[in-house]
Amino acid sequence: MTDTTTREKPAAAPERAAKPTGPIGSRVERKEDARFLTGAGQYTDDVTLPHQAYASFVRSTHAHARLKAVRTDAARRAPGVLAVYTGADVPATVGGLPCGWLITGTDGKPMKEPKHPILAQGKVRYVGDPVAIVVADTPVQAKEAADLVEVDYEELPSVVDVRDATRKGAPAVHDEAPDNVCYVWALGDKAAVDAAFAKAAHVTTLEFVNNRLIPNAIEPRACNASYSRADDSYTLYVANQNPHVERLLMTAFVLGLPEHKVRVIAPDVGGGFGSKIYLYAEETVCVWASKLVGRPIKWTAERSESFLADAHGRDHVTKAELALDKDGHFLALRVKTSAAMGAYLSTFASCIPTILYATLLAGQYTTPAIHCEVTAVFTNTAPVDAYRGAGRPEATYVVERLVATAAREMKLAQDEIRRRNFIRKFPYATPVALTYDTGDYEACLDGAMKLADAAGFPKRREEAAKRGKLRGLGYSSYIEACGLAPSNVAGALGARAGLFEAGEVRVHPTGKVTVFTGSHSHGQGHETTFAQVVAGRLGISVDDVDVVHGDTGRIPFGMGTYGSRSIAVGGTAIMKAVDKIVAKGRKIAAHLMEVSDADVEFRDGKFTVKGTDKNVPFAQVALTAYVPHNYPLDKLEPGLDETAFYDPTNFTYPAGTHICEVEVDPETGETKIVSFSACDDFGNVINPMIVEGQVHGGVAQGIGQALLEGCVYDRESGQLLTGSYMDYAMPRAADLPSFKVDTRVTPCTHNPLGVKGCGEAGAIGAPAAVINAICEAIGVKDVEMPATSERVWRAARSAKSGR
Amino acid sequence: MKISVSLTVNGKPVSAEVESRTLLVEFLRDRLQLTGTHVGCDTAQCGACTVLLDGKPAKSCNVLAVQAQGAAVTTIEGLATDGALHPMQAAFRKNHGLQCGFCTPGMVMAAVGIAGQYKDPTEAQIREALDGNFCRCTGYHNIVKAVKEGLAGMKA
Numbered sequence: 038m039t040d041t042t043t044r045e046k047p048a049a050a051p052e053r054a055a056k057p058t059g060p061i062g063s064r065v066e067r068k069e070d071a072r073f074l075t076g077a078g079q080y081t082d083d084v085t086l087p088h089q090a091y092a093s094f095v096r097s098t099h100a101h102a103r104l105k106a107v108r109t110d111a112a113r114r115a116p117g118v119l120a121v122y123t124g125a126d127v128p129a130t131v132g133g134l135p136c137g138w139l140i141t142g143t144d145g146k147p148m149k150e151p152k153h154p155i156l157a158q159g160k161v162r163y164v165g166d167p168v169a170i171v172v173a174d175t176p177v178q179a180k181e182a183a184d185l186v187e188v189d190y191e192e193l194p195s196v197v198d199v200r201d202a203t204r205k206g207a208p209a210v211h212d213e214a215p216d217n218v219c220y221v222w223a224l225g226d227k228a229a230v231d232a233a234f235a236k237a238a239h240v241t242t243l244e245f246v247n248n249r250l251i252p253n254a255i256e257p258r259a260c261n262a263s264y265s266r267a268d269d270s271y272t273l274y275v276a277n278q279n280p281h282v283e284r285l286l287m288t289a290f291v292l293g294l295p296e297h298k299v300r301v302i303a304p305d306v307g308g309g310f311g312s313k314i315y316l317y318a319e320e321t322v323c324v325w326a327s328k329l330v331g332r333p334i335k336w337t338a339e340r341s342e343s344f345l346a347d348a349h350g351r352d353h354v355t356k357a358e359l360a361l362d363k364d365g366h367f368l369a370l371r372v373k374t375s376a377a378m379g380a381y382l383s384t385f386a387s388c389i390p391t392i393l394y395a396t397l398l399a400g401q402y403t404t405p406a407i408h409c410e411v412t413a414v415f416t417n418t419a420p421v422d423a424y425r426g427a428g429r430p431e432a433t434y435v436v437e438r439l440v441a442t443a444a445r446e447m448k449l450a451q452d453e454i455r456r457r458n459f460i461r462k463f464p465y466a467t468p469v470a471l472t473y474d475t476g477d478y479e480a481c482l483d484g485a486m487k488l489a490d491a492a493g494f495p496k497r498r499e500e501a502a503k504r505g506k507l508r509g510l511g512y513s514s515y516i517e518a519c520g521l522a523p524s525n526v527a528g529a530l531g532a533r534a535g536l537f538e539a540g541e542v543r544v545h546p547t548g549k550v551t552v553f554t555g556s557h558s559h560g561q562g563h564e565t566t567f568a569q570v571v572a573g574r575l576g577i578s579v580d581d582v583d584v585v586h587g588d589t590g591r592i593p594f595g596m597g598t599y600g601s602r603s604i605a606v607g608g609t610a611i612m613k614a615v616d617k618i619v620a621k622g623r624k625i626a627a628h629l630m631e632v633s634d635a636d637v638e639f640r641d642g643k644f645t646v647k648g649t650d651k652n653v654p655f656a657q658v659a660l661t662a663y664v665p666h667n668y669p670l671d672k673l674e675p676g677l678d679e680t681a682f683y684d685p686t687n688f689t690y691p692a693g694t695h696i697c698e699v700e701v702d703p704e705t706g707e708t709k710i711v712s713f714s715a716c717d718d719f720g721n722v723i724n725p726m727i728v729e730g731q732v733h734g735g736v737a738q739g740i741g742q743a744l745l746e747g748c749v750y751d752r753e754s755g756q757l758l759t760g761s762y763m764d765y766a767m768p769r770a771a772d773l774p775s776f777k778v779d780t781r782v783t784p785c786t787h788n789p790l791g792v793k794g795c796g797e798a799g800a801i802g803a804p805a806a807v808i809n810a811i812c813e814a815i816g817v818k819d820v821e822m823p824a825t826s827e828r829v830w831r832a833a834r835s836a837k838s839g840r
Numbered sequence: 841m842k843i844s845v846s847l848t849v850n851g852k853p854v855s856a857e858v859e860s861r862t863l864l865v866e867f868l869r870d871r872l873q874l875t876g877t878h879v880g881c882d883t884a885q886c887g888a889c890t891v892l893l894d895g896k897p898a899k900s901c902n903v904l905a906v907q908a909q910g911a912a913v914t915t916i917e918g919l920a921t922d923g924a925l926h927p928m929q930a931a932f933r934k935n936h937g938l939q940c941g942f943c944t945p946g947m948v949m950a951a952v953g954i955a956g957q958y959k960d961p962t963e964a965q966i967r968e969a970l971d972g973n974f975c976r977c978t979g980y981h982n983i984v985k986a987v988k989e990g991l992a993g994m995k996a
Contacts, residue, residue: 066933066934066936067933067936069941070932070933070938070941071933072941073938073941073944074916074925074929074932074933074938074941074944074948075876075916075917075919075920075925075929076874076875076876076877076915076916076917076945077876077917078876078941078942079875080875080878080942082875082879083869083875253976254940254942254976255878255880255886255888255940255942255943255974255975255976255977256878256880256940256942257879257880305940305941306940307878307880307940307941307942307943308939308940308942308976308977310976337879339882340880340881340882340883340886341882559940560939560940560941560977561939562939726936727936729936729982730936730939730977730978730982733978733979733980733981733982734939734976734977734978734979735979736979737978737979737980737981738976738979761881761882761883761885762881762883762885762886762974763883763885767974767976768979768980769967769970769971769974769980770966770967770968770970770971770973770975770980770983770984771964771967771968771970771971773967773979773980773981775963775981775984776979776981799979
């Protein structure tokens with residue numbers, strides 16, 4: 038079959054980045070490692086305050102029940118107990134935990150938003166729902182007293198599976214949503230899609246589940262809340278990815294406290310992956326109770342509580358259809374998804390299966406017509422919200438499973454069907470609301486095929502077959518929208534917050550620099566990457582730049598870290614502040630050298646008179662700004678400290694191809710990942726070492742979703758069956774191979790660093806690559822995730838008997 | 841019930857009265873303020889609390905403080921000597937074997953322990969030997985590289 042598509046190459050084919058000359062682009066060892074490697078990190082549970090008290094939460098043991106009585110007398114009398122509070126003690130002035138994104142349904146009505154109380158009121162709606170807090174002198178006393186709280190439950194029928202929840206007569210999680218539907222939302226041109234399907238030469242259809250995951254950052258959630266009578270203020274240490282957002286939501290929407298009287302500090306945070314974005318009940322209750330008790334209250338989740346009460350991820354049930362012409366060109370995509378919300382709407386729950394999902398369904402392809410309908414469903418489970426990738430892994434899974442299946446059905450090579458449909462002209466407006474600014478998808482596909490030695494695969498498959506093993510090579514060409522987000526666009530789509538970022542660059546009199554960023558680092562290495570950016574621009578040493586994050590008391594403002602936005606949005610805000618520093622520095626230098634500002638340029642750490650070697654070094658300008666003896670005081674303020682807010686003009690669009698090679702033992706279903714190759718385009722790369730690490734970690738989580746991890750609730754009782762590491766299979770070292778990674782670079786066109794973001798790519802691309810590989814190996818259309826040995830064995834057997 | 845216990849922690853003798861049920865990790869973190877040793881789970885699965893107990897890796901959440909009577913305990917705080925990183929710590933830094941840092945102390949202690957198990961382990965043996973330690977950030981790729989290099993550094 039010949040290809041009919043005209044293939045245009047971009048003017049300059051993207052290559053690997055040129056060798057860097059300064060800190061930008063270099064593999065600089067991480068500044069933060071010095072403390073992490075010596076035990077000097079300070080995580081929330083490491084913070085112990087004078088007169089420290091400790092909290093333990095009483096949690097619902099039922100998936101759905103009416104609270105008939107909560108008796109706290111015995112607990113109050115227990116040794117060391119300072120206070121016990123239940124939902125009945127929370128005053129009516131305290132609001133529910135808010136949802137930050139309003140989705141308007143196809144019926145024109147707003148989504149259903151039942152109140153999410155900080156301690157259960159009237160009913161409990163999932164196993165783990167907080168019912169009461171016990172505060173005591175020691176953690177052990179708090180925990181023992183929590184066992185003495187007697188709760189009379191009137192058990193109600195529950196529903197934990199989205200398919201069960203939308204059946205007629207299913208138990209209602211909330212009275213406000215008798216059919217359990219939070220919203221029905223749609224995107225795209227349905228008529229155009231239907232017309233395209235009517236004339237299609239081939240239709241590929243898949244129905245599958247995108248499995249529910251439990252994030253499992255290794256540091257459990259924790260908080261330490263204290264109240265100061267001296268100035269009527271609160272301080273909250275909390276394991277959180279966006280302390281300013283946490284403060285805004287908690288003060289303005291829930292507790293009604295003055296925002297400026299609350300300081301939120303997110304110190305070292307041991308991983309987030311989305312699960313620490315949200316405002317949770319526990320820290321809110323601790324802040325509220327800290328004034329009543331008059332002592333600092335520390336709560337640290339036990340891992341069992343993390344399983345029960347951290348926001349989970351994914352949990353979609355989807356039917357997807359791809360229409361193709363006879364040559365394998367995509368004509369239309371039709372997707373229908375039910376997405377679990379859990380028992381309450383978590384902070385960003387509503388926008389994940391809509392704004393961050395349906396908009397990505399064009400993938401890397403020119404599919405002209407796309408329609409997606411999403412039904413968001415309440416269930417008696419922990420809330421579901423963003424988990425690494427958030428909507429985009431689900432979209433990639435839909436697109437790349439369909440593409441791979443269509444290729445097999447139409448007997449096209451996996452790379453060929455992709456090449457025939459790649460977008461090649463930029464900017465490209467998709468039929469699902471996004472405009473991709475730049476990319477070169479074929480370059481990453483070629484790069485991944487080279488890493489994976491795709492050409493040598495038939496030989497390896499043959500060799501494996503001689504040993505009775507089945508090999509498969511699975512492709513996944515993903516795209517993501519990162520760098521969230523233009524605030525006006527987000528606002529028009531229902532966001533109840535801005536999505537800019539703030540950065541402050543403080544140059545000290547000696548020329549040393551402290552950067553204050555609203556982005557938060559919980560493993561991403563911002564303290565190094567951001568220092569590289571600033572040091573590179575100012576021509577100073579990376580060691581002379583410190584980066585401060587995670588403290589509303591020190592940083593002007595911040596929207597925080599999620600959606601791979603830190604370098605693209607936070608980094609740009611810092612660059613804008615550096616630009617202001619340089620602009621002011623030029624004026625100071627011009628004054629010192631008695632020339633006009635326009636004649637001064639800044640390069641290599643020096644302000645130089647153009648066309649001469651006359652110059653003033655950066656440090657001298659800094660000193661002059663703070664010792665302004667010879668200074669244009671009539672025109673310029675002293676000091677060298679600048680702040681910038683940056684609101685992006687578009688999303689960024691990292692993309693790439695991941696290729697997974699598996700070997701399946703058909704006798705046992707055992708599936709080994711023989712190799713995993715990822716070739717990604719993240720735009721310009723500031724620190725390749727850190728970027729590679731982000732890809733490794735993301736891929737590991739994606740492989741975890743595909744092969745090992747799956748949250749299971751008992752469909753009858755609503756109990757969480759995967760509530761510990763004994764039952765929830767997290768990837769261990771021996772479950773994974775070493776990865777092969779490489780990058781291609783098409784710089785982002787709308788931020789000064791040309792960066793796109795890299796944190797989620799692995800988790801987005803990997804699941805489809807793994808499942809496509811297994812399906813190819815054993816010759817089946819689908820294997821449900823996680824593809825455990827049992828599932829693979831059953832699928833392999835059914836394929837064999839069907840042949 | 842309080843019981844007295846004496847042990848050596850990072851080379852210094854320590855004596856204290858502890859509750860019989862006090863875990864070694866609680867003793868290290870709460871009594872000795874050695875907060876480098878972390879707690880990541882409640883079922884002895886994650887390994888964040890791994891320390892060296894008489895030179896061998898042990899999960900300090902699974903040892904009572906009183907069981908460490910007379911023992912020599914090394915925590916992450918005791919690994920560097922005179923401000924110089926231990927070869928395993930240096931290898932983790934050089935190879936980007938850590939991201940959020942939370943599993944790192946336990947991971948490094950477990951990695952040091954591999955030296956007592958293998959002379960020159962293969963990648964597969966290193967992965968097997970790290971079976972008791974979770975990392976959610978790195979995908980283990982750079983940890984495995986770091987351990988290989990760190991073990992070589994320990995022999996040098």
